Amino acid sequence: KKDYERLVKALDSITSIREMTQAPYLEIKKQMDKQDPLAHPLLQWIISSNRSHIVKLPANRQLKFMHTPHQFLLLSSPPAKESNFRAAKKLYGSTFAFHGSHIENWHSILRNGLIVASNTRLQLHGAVYGNGIYLSPLSSISFGYSGMNKKQQKVAAKDEQPSNNKAATLQSQKKGQQPQFLQSRNLKCIALCEVITSPDLHKHGEIWVVPQTDHVCTRFFFVYEDGQVGDISTNTQEPSIHKEILRVIGNQTATG
Incomplete structure (x- = not known):
């Protein structure tokens, strides 16, 4: 047990x-x-x-539309997977989409990347649209899979910080201590992934299914503490959003 x-x-x-x-x-x-x-x-x-390399983004490189200060850039993935991904990207190009999952799954995802869990003991949800990794260009859909309920899915004010976190931070400062990275044990997480736009990418409205594990790489990781909320209106296919993602990555990861 x-x-x-x-x-x-x-x-x-x-x-x-x-x-x-x-x-x-x-x-x-x-x-x-x-x-x-x-x-x-x-x-x-x-x-x-640990085989992953995760870096917290400074404020001037964060994606403002994600409305959380806890933003991370994944700088590496397993060498074989990255090699296969780059080869496929050269042929078909790539774009970005969200993936939501419950907190207990992220330890494995961040270390090993997303995998096709359909029809395995790791599958948590149904596979209505077939086997594969499920993604969406809409943040609202992925927030749902992360466990963030509809009441929490709203537009948060910029630089918004839950009052309980402010109190904890002030208390730590009074004691002469540095505040902990995350104050809450109630966390919700989603990822922003780069996905190959090959003919194998099956789009069912705003639900995308990628049958090949090597065609998805997790690029960003976002954490929401208790009281923080996400913006349900974010769509990675909007030109302004796509441009901002490329700006933060810096090396023009997605093309085509």
């Missing part, structure tokens, strides 16, 4: 990155072992098994 509470306890006992950079390794290990005997082994596993 999976013990999520035990996992959370071990995670909470891991020393902050700031502290890790200010003390010798053996001292940090000793401190974590004292807090929780599982903390250091868990940290070792997280680091040694």
Whole structure:
């Protein structure tokens, strides 16, 4: 049986990155072992098994229409997959679409990329439009799959921050501590993916199905804390939105 509470306890006992950079390794290990005997082994596993490279976007490079300060750019994917993706892109071109999924799935998605889970034990939803990775150019559809309900799907004010997060941040500052990356345990996540526009891309209205795993690469990752909301009107096929995505990526990833 999976013990999520035990996992959370071990995670909470891991020393902050700031502290890790200010003390010798053996001292940090000793401190974590004292807090929780599982903390250091868990940290070792997280680091040694990670193949992804994720960078938080600074404010001036964030996609403003996503209405969250927690935006990340994925700079790498498994070499073989990236090679196949680039070859297909050269032939057919690419565009962007959203993918929504519940929080517990993102650890695997960020490390391994999206996979075709249709007709496997990993499938969470029906496959009405056939086997493949399900995407949508509309943010509203992917927000639904992330678990964000309709009441939360609205246009958020720019630079909006939930009051409970402000309070937590102020409290941390008063104690002389840096605020934690995310204050809430109630998180919703969606990704913005680059997808090959080949004949194999099946479009059923605003539902897109990609049967080939190598034809989808996760490029952006967005996190919404409790109280934050997404804009349901975002459509990646609008020229202004597409242009903004390319600006943030910087290297003109999508063409054609």
